[in-house]
Amino acid sequence: MTTFALLLAASTVTALAQAPTPSPSTAATPAPAAPAEKTAAETASPELVGELAKELAITPAQAQGGAATLFGVAKSRLSVADFAKVAAVVPNMTGLLAAAPAAGGAAAAVAALGGKGEGVGSMAAAAVTLSKLGIKPETAARFAPVLIKAVQAKGGADVGALLAGALK
Numbered sequence: 350m351t352t353f354a355l356l357l358a359a360s361t362v363t364a365l366a367q368a369p370t371p372s373p374s375t376a377a378t379p380a381p382a383a384p385a386e387k388t389a390a391e392t393a394s395p396e397l398v399g400e401l402a403k404e405l406a407i408t409p410a411q412a413q414g415g416a417a418t419l420f421g422v423a424k425s426r427l428s429v430a431d432f433a434k435v436a437a438v439v440p441n442m443t444g445l446l447a448a449a450p451a452a453g454g455a456a457a458a459v460a461a462l463g464g465k466g467e468g469v470g471s472m473a474a475a476a477v478t479l480s481k482l483g484i485k486p487e488t489a490a491r492f493a494p495v496l497i498k499a500v501q502a503k504g505g506a507d508v509g510a511l512l513a514g515a516l517k
Contacts, residue, residue: 394441413448438503450478497516
């Protein structure tokens, strides 16, 4: 054997000796399964989430997160009385708002531009959040109109107009 072959063999043996060996308890343990995607029925507002998911061709989790985000914008822009009118036609609005994704990083920075939910800051932050949910820009552009239509169908033109005004 050549010196090179001996060195190669020695380094391979050394590497194998230093490699951690799996313990018997972890060697055959399968990786944990990814959590199952929520169905519309498992969301905070199943009827609304199901309608949004179907109309926009997105997952129930995306529909719930997007609706929660946009309702959060509306809540920050409307008076308490006006938001109560919108909330009255959305079953479990409190649970839906609680399901809103955290606005971290870029979304929080953009939201700060608008102050108390005013101006372009909060809608731009909502767009960032929708993107983080995996919603494509062309679908995100349709999200507010579809949400407004759903609210209007339940609460009438006046309630739909309140939401539309808040999401401009």
